[in-house]
Amino acid sequence: MALQHNGTASKLAKHNGETSDHHPSTNGKEEAEHEHADRFTFTSEPTLEDIRRMQAEFTDERNWNQFHQPRNLLLALVGEVGEVSELFQWRGEVAEGLPDWTEPEREHLAQELSDVLIYLVELAEKCHVDLPRAVLRKMALNRLKYPASKVHGSAKKYTEYKD
Numbered sequence: 001m002a003l004q005h006n007g008t009a010s011k012l013a014k015h016n017g018e019t020s021d022h023h024p025s026t027n028g029k030e031e032a033e034h035e036h037a038d039r040f041t042f043t044s045e046p047t048l049e050d051i052r053r054m055q056a057e058f059t060d061e062r063n064w065n066q067f068h069q070p071r072n073l074l075l076a077l078v079g080e081v082g083e084v085s086e087l088f089q090w091r092g093e094v095a096e097g098l099p100d101w102t103e104p105e106r107e108h109l110a111q112e113l114s115d116v117l118i119y120l121v122e123l124a125e126k127c128h129v130d131l132p133r134a135v136l137r138k139m140a141l142n143r144l145k146y147p148a149s150k151v152h153g154s155a156k157k158y159t160e161y162k163d
């Protein structure tokens with residue numbers, strides 16, 4: 001299912017029995033503060049492993065594995081990030097949900113972000129990084145580096161905190 005830009009996908013995901021990621025919090029107040037009634041959510045599939053497998057099938061069918069070494073994939077990834085940047089270029093700040101964007105513009109963005117994800121997943125595969133596991137480890141590190149009680153409401157980098 002295509003991802004949608006407003007509450008629709010969120011409601012649809014919930015309607016389908018899917019729930020968004022839940023991170024346990026220590027008390028109900030914190031929970032209430034973090035609760036965003038209409039926060040956008042993804043559908044749960046395909047997983048990153050599904051995407052890895054589908055892209056592997058795509059490249060195998062075309063005998064393109066010979067071109068998909070880590071460095072080439074990194075360059076392809078950066079190129080696609082550039083294409084995402086082009087869509088935002090010269091527009092000024094853009095509000096969440098991209099309210100002023102046309103449907104073709106939204107679809108173009110969805111395609112370019114998908115290209116980024118596809119190359120990112122394949123780069124991780126070719127570097128033998130188990131991306132879903134790695135992101136859990138990294139998020140755990142981020143939580144340690146930026147304790148909510150210490151940094152709440154501040155966007156300073158962790159090196160800027162005196163302690």
Ligand SMILES: Nc1ccn([C@H]2C[C@H](O)[C@@H](COP(=O)(O)OP(=O)(O)OP(=O)(O)O)O2)c(=O)n1
Nearest residue numbers: 055058059064067080083112114115116118119
């Ligand atoms: N050697 C290639 C070429 C393409 N693709 C796949 C992965 C990307 O999802 C998409 C990239 O295709 P293009 O290079 O044609 O880039 P765009 O789709 O962004 O087209 P354009 O550059 O015209 O916007 O196709 C791939 O895996 N390996």
